[in-house]
Amino acid sequence: MVTGRAASPTAHANAEDPTVFVIDDDASVRDALSNLFRSVGLRTVTFGSAHEFLQHKPPDVPSCLILDIRLPRLSGLDFQAELAKADIHIPIIFMTGHGDIPMTVRAMKAGAVDFLTKPFRDQDMLDAVTTAIERDRNRRDGAKVVANLRAAFATLTPRERQVMTLVTAGLMNKQVAAEIGVAEITVKIHRGHIMRKMAAKSLPDLVRMAQILGIGPASGRAQT
Amino acid sequence: MVTGRAASPTAHANAEDPTVFVIDDDASVRDALSNLFRSVGLRTVTFGSAHEFLQHKPPDVPSCLILDIRLPRLSGLDFQAELAKADIHIPIIFMTGHGDIPMTVRAMKAGAVDFLTKPFRDQDMLDAVTTAIERDRNRRDGAKVVANLRAAFATLTPRERQVMTLVTAGLMNKQVAAEIGVAEITVKIHRGHIMRKMAAKSLPDLVRMAQILGIGPASGRAQT
């Protein structure tokens, strides 16, 4: 079920609005949350089970997931672990009627945004959702930058990748040339190709790209 | 009270061994934890109150803090908040006999490593301590790098700082010169001074330092 802006006659469901996903087997809980989120203009999609959620193709917008710890077949915690394993990093807000502290710790350690005990105040839920959406927005922005860089990096030839690594590590052209056993002029040509393909405006720019791509000395400490 | 390696006749209390701090008003708890940690060779210092802990000058080694949620005067959570406010970032492991979920959530959101309910298994505590010490070690390593860079950066004159910012942003010497209204040769001189003072081996090296120092375009995105 979809509510929120998409349900209003004036708004489009364009992939711009943040979306809240709710999984709960209790229809009255789903409706109550839908109403709550709709009241603040948030697009909302509800599911009766984790399985249904997985069927659904997630839209490419900032979103979060609201999950009861006690789900029909799978526990909320196990579902959280499964999503992580499947490399799905949607921020999760847990709800529970009778949770305990170890559950809470496990959920929070695994990155949950919040863990609300029923009954909770509407405002607490809205605050958690705001935080979660914001977190997802940041994560998406970062992931997009990385994806674009990876795509550009993928267009480099093996030799160009090698040269980029050495150049961004701080070696001079002649050192790079000696390292890989070619003439300095060849390195210069590779370098030109690299700058064009990576769309780097300057060497510092390329260095920052390499940082983000995790190229070079292990984790990227300074003091090269 | 100090136990662990320092208490053994063969070891020095040199600032090398990780240290566990315990704050609990119950002496039997303190002793039990001391024994536990000593059994695995961890240096341990115990306190009866948060106040006592603050009196104590923390050694410069990876460490963590074990805290009962219910402290004599101050709640463990409030103490955690105070430490954060005082810019003390020691990882905290909470213990509690009768905590609740909101407390747990608050503690974990504030960065606690773990939140153990009494009675807990020794192994759970040891695992948490291992994680906490490791986390502190990483934090310290990172902080040290930043501190060194900041110290070097502080030796730069205002002009040099300005030039470093523009150069690491990717501007050519002539552009920097135009930007700040000096001759290109002057920029080159400043640049040389910068490289020496910062102990940068190459421009990419300097760029990475600037990244760590948070110099330049806001938070340091690529695509300059």
Added chain:
DNA sequence: GTTGCGAATAAACCTAAGTATGGTTCTCCC
């Protein structure tokens, strides 16, 4: 009031980087 330092500059000089233009040798693929 002179000594020291930051800042700016100039001339001379050298090295590094970058860009053609032109050419060779592979290999892979159609």
Added chain:
DNA sequence: GGGAGAACCATACTTAGGTTTATTCGCAAC
């Protein structure tokens, strides 16, 4: 077997980067 692209190299030229030596100015500390 011919085209595409990768890798390589050379010559020639231009621009950018960097050091050394020396000079000037202002300001603050001694």
